[in-house]
Amino acid sequence: MSMLEIINMTKLYKTGDGVKDINLTIREGELVTLLGPSGCGKTTILRTIGGFLNVDGGDIRIAGQSIIHLPPEKRPTSMVFQAYNLWPHMRVFDNLEFGLKLRKIPRAERARRISEMMALVKMSGMEKKYPGQMSGGQQQRIAIARALLLEPQVLLLDEPFSALDAKIRQQMREELRKIQTDLNITVAFVTHDQEEAMALSDRVVVMNKGNIEQEGSPQDIYHRPQSRYVADFIGEMNFLQMPDKKVLAVRPEHVEVSPGSGGDLDGYVRTIMMLGHYIEMTVDTDHGIVKAFISDEQAQSFGRGDAVTLRFGRKQEYTTP
Numbered sequence: 001m002s003m004l005e006i007i008n009m010t011k012l013y014k015t016g017d018g019v020k021d022i023n024l025t026i027r028e029g030e031l032v033t034l035l036g037p038s039g040c041g042k043t044t045i046l047r048t049i050g051g052f053l054n055v056d057g058g059d060i061r062i063a064g065q066s067i068i069h070l071p072p073e074k075r076p077t078s079m080v081f082q083a084y085n086l087w088p089h090m091r092v093f094d095n096l097e098f099g100l101k102l103r104k105i106p107r108a109e110r111a112r113r114i115s116e117m118m119a120l121v122k123m124s125g126m127e128k129k130y131p132g133q134m135s136g137g138q139q140q141r142i143a144i145a146r147a148l149l150l151e152p153q154v155l156l157l158d159e160p161f162s163a164l165d166a167k168i169r170q171q172m173r174e175e176l177r178k179i180q181t182d183l184n185i186t187v188a189f190v191t192h193d194q195e196e197a198m199a200l201s202d203r204v205v206v207m208n209k210g211n212i213e214q215e216g217s218p219q220d221i222y223h224r225p226q227s228r229y230v231a232d233f234i235g236e237m238n239f240l241q242m243p244d245k246k247v248l249a250v251r252p253e254h255v256e257v258s259p260g261s262g263g264d265l266d267g268y269v270r271t272i273m274m275l276g277h278y279i280e281m282t283v284d285t286d287h288g289i290v291k292a293f294i295s296d297e298q299a300q301s302f303g304r305g306d307a308v309t310l311r312f313g314r315k316q317e318y319t320t321p
């Protein structure tokens with residue numbers, strides 16, 4: 001079932017920036033990520049869903065009902081932002097209880113739900129803390145808990161982990177995914193971090209300057225990028241200029257390096273760099289520098305300046321305008 005439908009939606013600011021003719025459907029229980037560089041319109045879309053911005057055209061439906069004429073508090077959505085989510089003068093418990101009080105949930109029931117939710121986000125025992133007494137990661141757990149307590153039909157998350165350290169960010173990502181699948185929540189997630197999008201999503205929507213450039217599963221987007229823009233934005237990619245304005249795109253893990261010549265492209269080893277669990281080699285060729293990921297073993301057998309030949313496994317071809 002389609003939980004969220006965005007139909008020909010346009011939202012333009014006075015400056016002319018914004019998003020135009022957006023079409024997007026999210027199924028019940030699906031986590032869909034809007035991915036793109038800063039300024040491409042991700043937040044604008046999320047805010048129109050949450051009701052913090054009015055649309056100029058088109059429609060937004062949740063469970064089949066148009067919601068564009070409802071104020072934010074009447075919409076079946078709740079939103080978590082990058083930062084400043086919690087009321088700083090209120091303890092964690094009061095932050096969580098506020099929305100439930102507004103909904104006239106009885107006191108005992110409020111306490112029960114909050115206690116369950118605190119366990120779910122692994123924050124039991126922190127009820128009496130103020131936001132300022134917690135780490136950024138802990139505050140975002142509480143912000144997500146508060147959003148979930150309102151039992152939204154669609155949860156909106158706008159770069160919720162972007163301000164956190166890499167390690168915490170990864171952990172939060174895994175926990176969010178677990179909670180989301182366990183509770184079967186429908187989520188629209190926004191990030192500019194392609195790795196986060198790939199790791200977290202059922203489906204990724206890649207945006208470019210106010211438009212949707214491509215949408216698909218993480219595998220689809222990674223292995224079958226339909227434009228040079230997507231190929232460039234997602235993961236690492238070598239672009240090799242070919243005759244007739246053709247560009248060959250090959251990922252470093254699909255470049256096989258062997259000694260000698262006679263493969264798809266010959267060249268000379270330029271650098272070999274140890275990057276933890278893999279090694280990166282760059283090779284000088286007539287079509288530019290090519291990056292390859294190689295094994296530790298392989299790295300031992302090559303040195304700078306060696307003549308090598310490259311064979312390309314998976315590749316894509318684009319024509320430049």
Ligand SMILES: Nc1ncnc2c1ncn2[C@@H]1O[C@H](COP(=O)(O)OP(=O)(O)O)[C@@H](O)[C@H]1O
Pocket residue numbers: 013014015017018036037038039040041042043044045
């Ligand atoms: N309140 C606003 N007034 C005018 N322009 C805005 C406003 N908010 C965002 N924009 C512009 O709209 C475009 C999309 O912004 P935004 O949705 O915030 O992008 P993202 O979240 O992908 O970084 C950008 O060009 C931005 O400068």
Ligand SMILES: [Mg+2]
Pocket residue numbers: 042043044
């Ligand atoms: Mg944004």
